[in-house]
Amino acid sequence: MVQMLYSFTMKKKSKYQFPWESGNQFQLLPDGQQFFPEMLQQINQAQHYILMEMYLVASGRITSLFIDALTAASKRGVRIYLLFDDFGSRDLNQIDRALLSANNMTLCFYNPFHYSRFTRSMLRDHRKILVVDAQVAFVGGAGLIDEFDATTFPDTYWRDNMLKITGSNVNQWQQLFLHTWQHWSTQKIILKTSAQHSAQQSGRVTMTSGPNFQEIKRSFLNYVNQADQRVWFCTAYFIPTRKLVRALKKAVARGVDVRLLIPGPTIDHFFVRYMAQSYYTRLLKKGIRIFEYQPRFLHAKSILCDQWVSIGSCNLDRWEFLWNLDANQEVNHPLFSKQVKNMFLNDFSHSAEITLQKWKKISLMHRIKIYFYARAKFAINHLLSTINIVKYWKSLHKADKIS
Numbered sequence: 020m021v022q023m024l025y026s027f028t029m030k031k032k033s034k035y036q037f038p039w040e041s042g043n044q045f046q047l048l049p050d051g052q053q054f055f056p057e058m059l060q061q062i063n064q065a066q067h068y069i070l071m072e073m074y075l076v077a078s079g080r081i082t083s084l085f086i087d088a089l090t091a092a093s094k095r096g097v098r099i100y101l102l103f104d105d106f107g108s109r110d111l112n113q114i115d116r117a118l119l120s121a122n123n124m125t126l127c128f129y130n131p132f133h134y135s136r137f138t139r140s141m142l143r144d145h146r147k148i149l150v151v152d153a154q155v156a157f158v159g160g161a162g163l164i165d166e167f168d169a170t171t172f173p174d175t176y177w178r179d180n181m182l183k184i185t186g187s188n189v190n191q192w193q194q195l196f197l198h199t200w201q202h203w204s205t206q207k208i209i210l211k212t213s214a215q216h217s218a219q220q221s222g223r224v225t226m227t228s229g230p231n232f233q234e235i236k237r238s239f240l241n242y243v244n245q246a247d248q249r250v251w252f253c254t255a256y257f258i259p260t261r262k263l264v265r266a267l268k269k270a271v272a273r274g275v276d277v278r279l280l281i282p283g284p285t286i287d288h289f290f291v292r293y294m295a296q297s298y299y300t301r302l303l304k305k306g307i308r309i310f311e312y313q314p315r316f317l318h319a320k321s322i323l324c325d326q327w328v329s330i331g332s333c334n335l336d337r338w339e340f341l342w343n344l345d346a347n348q349e350v351n352h353p354l355f356s357k358q359v360k361n362m363f364l365n366d367f368s369h370s371a372e373i374t375l376q377k378w379k380k381i382s383l384m385h386r387i388k389i390y391f392y393a394r395a396k397f398a399i400n401h402l403l404s405t406i407n408i409v410k411y412w413k414s415l416h417k418a419d420k421i422s
Contacts, residue, residue, distance in 0.1 A: 026078050032161040037194075042215025043186030045350050046360050047330075051167040054157065054181035055081060057400065060275045061151045062088040064093040067211065068098040070150040070196045074143065074332070075162025076103050077110035080171050083164045086118050092121035100208060100280050102200055103128045106146040107162070129344075130415060137191060140412045142229075145179075145343035147332050148196055156184040156192040159256070161330055162319045167318075172359035177318045180362075182330050182348050184408045186216030191312070195346055221353060226244040226346040227333060233340050235333045235347050240266050242324040246275050251363050253280035253312075253323040254335040255293040257289070258396065264298070265337065279364055282318075283311035290392050297393035303375040310370035320347075326356035337400075341408050 037078045062069060062085070069092060076082060093099050103111070105128040106261030120126045129144040149157040159181030163170040167179060184192070190213050197208060219273035225234040241248050250270050257279065271277050279302070286292050299309060322329040331341065350356070366377055 027368070027403050035223070035225060035238070037191045039221055040187040040191070040225045041219045041221045041353070043188045043218055043220045043222045044186060044218035045348070045352075045355050046183040047355070047362065048082070048157075048159075048181045048183055048360055050169070050178060050180075051081075051161065051176060052169050052265075054161060054183075054365060055084070057183055058149055058157050059084060059088050060266070062092055062156075063150075063195075065092045065097045065151045066095075066144075067152045068100065068159050068208070069147070070100050070193065070200075070208075072102045072144065072146050072148040072196050073162050074104045074107035074145045074147060075164045076108040076113040076117045077164045079165040079168075080166050081168050081196040082111065082115060085163055089124060090118065090122065091401060093124050097123060097175065098208075099124040100200060100204075100206075101413070102129060102144070102196070102203065104129045105131045106140070106143055107145075120184070121226055125204065125206055128201070129199070129203060138406065139415055141342050142411060142415055143343050144199065145332050146195075146346045146361075147200075148192055148215070150189060150192055150196060150347065150378050153189055153193060153279040154185065155212040156189045157164075157181050157298060158331055158346065166316075166418065175267070175315055176354055177316045178314070178366075179318045180330055182420075184222070184348060185213075186220070188222045188224065188348065189213035192346075195226060197226060199344065200417065215291065218412070220350060222348060222350045222352075225244065225329070225344060225349055227340055228344050230341055230408055231292055231412075235329070235331075235345060236263070236340055238322075238349065239263070239322060239329065239335070242322075242327045243267065243270055245272065246324045247275040248325050249360075249362075250322075250324050251276075251278045251280070252335065253317060253319050253363070253366065255282060255286075255316075255318045256291045256334045256336045256338045256339070257281050257298070257319065258338060259298065260337045260340070264302070267302070267307055268305045277306070278308045278367070280312060280363065280370060281311045282316055283313045283371060285316045287316060287318075290395070291390035293336065293389050294396045296389050297396065299373060299378055300375075303373070303378060307321075309373040311373060312370045313365060314369050321359065321362070323356060323359050327351050328356055328359045330359075337405070341403065
C-alpha cells in the first residue's frame, strides 16, 4: 500500500497532466443495461476501497441499488469515498444522504450552492468516475439517476456510454479523483497502485478545469487537424467554439468524413437544441454531415478521429469548457476504435440525417425559434466575456478545506 498524495501541478506550461501509457484494456459499455450491472458487480467484489465522483445523483431505483451495494461493502470493511456535485445531487434526499454517510463511508459535496455567491456556484464538477481497489475504473457520461435505467423507463431511457478500464490508466483516474477530493475533505486516502494489463492498449486521461486547463478541447482539436479518414463525434449539447468549427471545416476540405451526432426531438433542455441548430446551415454548406438521434435522448459524449477515441463526461460545449470539471478517457488502438466505429454506425442507423435540402424546408416558426435562441446564445456569450471566470476558480480553491 502506498499513500498517493500526488504532486498534481495544474501548471499551464504542462501541456497535459497525464502521459500515454500502455498496459490497459478498455471495454465499451453502451447504455445502462450494460454499465450499471458491471459497476454494481465490481462494488460487490470490492475488498479495500471504492472511489466515486459523480455529477448526477438522485434518489430512485438506481441510486437505491448502489446504496445497498455500497452499504454491504462498507460492512465488509471496504473504505468508501464519495464526492458528489452539490448542485447535480440536489435531488438526493436526506435519508439517502444519511445512508451514504454511515459505517466506512465518507460523503462530501463539491462546491455547495449558495445564491449569495451565485457566479462561483456556477462552477460544477461534471465528472463521472468509479474506481474499485485500483483494479478497475468506470468513466463516461452517465450518473446515478433513473433516466438511464431501462427498467424504470423502458421506452425513453437515456442513451449513454461508460468505459470499463483495467490496467495502468486506473492510476491516472485515482490521481485525478484524489486531487479534487483533497480540496473538499481533510480525510486522507491510502490507495494501492494498479497493475498493467496484458492487453497492452494505450490510453491516457485528459481533463478540463476552468479556462486555463482545457486539455480535452486542445486534444480534440489536435486530432481533428491530423485526421485523414474520419471525424465522428456525438455530444448532448453542441455549442462549439469558433476554433472547433474552423477545424471541422478544414477537415472536410481535406477530404475527411466529418459527422456530428446530436439529440433529436427528445432532449432535457429544449432551448439547447435550437442553439445547436443555429450552426446547421454553415456546417451543412461545408459538407459536414449532421445526424439527430431519434429513439431517445442522446446523452453520450464520444469522439472518433481515425483510430483515436475520447469518451467521458465532456460535451463539446463552449460553456462547459469554462464552468465545469470534466474528464475523458483517450484510447489509441485499432481494435477498440473499430468497436467505437460500429457503435457510431448503429447510432447513425437510428438517426435522421439532416441534409441541406431538408434543412431549407423547415417551417417559418422553427426558423424564428432558432433565431431567438441564437440571439440569446450571443447575449449569454457576451455576458460571460465580461466575467473573470479564472478569478472565481481561484476563489473556489482558496475556500477549500485544503488549499
